[in-house]
Amino acid sequence: MSDFVVPVCAPSLLDGQEIKTAKDLLKFPLIQHTTWPLLWKNWFTDLGIETAKDTSGPKFEFHSHAIGAASSGIGIALMSDLVVQREIDSGDLIIPFGGRTKFEDGYFFVYPPKMKNGVNAQTFGFWLQQQCASFLATNPLHLGSS
Structure with a gap:
């Protein structure tokens, strides 16, 4: 499944400043x-x-810490939209500029070759594909993506 990254920050960070281009984000700390x-x-x-x-x-090892820093107004974080969807929906974070780009990595279901024909791996893989398809069909940030 592909993933996309978007810049996110606390609404208070902008303090009335308008972000017209991605370059405007350089005025702020980039988490x-x-x-x-x-x-x-x-x-x-x-x-x-x-x-x-x-x-x-500011540098953080864990997504939750970067999200917390962005939510606290420390700066702008570039995060997977999958990871910050809840915070965006709640209004804790906003996307100050719509520059959503495809993340170089993705999510993969990996298993040992000997399990390729195993019913458990196939059943789980099928279920996982259904969950991803359902998410992509209903997630506003992912509509129209693949």
Whole structure:
């Protein structure tokens, strides 16, 4: 299943400032995830923006910490829309700029080759595909994606 990343922040962080382009996000601290240190740089590049500014900012190892920092107004986090959907729905986080890009990684169901024809692996794989399809069909951030 493909995944997409979006910039998210607390509504209070913008304090009336209008974000017209992705480049406007460079005015704010950019929250980093230590697992993907080039995520912001790659996101800007995907949108056709070369940044001279160092895109480093507060660094967090866990998604929950990055989400908490963004929700607290510390900066803007670039997160999987799958991970922050609940916070967006509740209004704790907003997407200040609609630059949603496909994440280089995805989600995969992996199992040992010897289980390929096993009924448990096949049943679980089928169920997992149904869950993903149902989610993609109903998730507002993923509508029209594959």
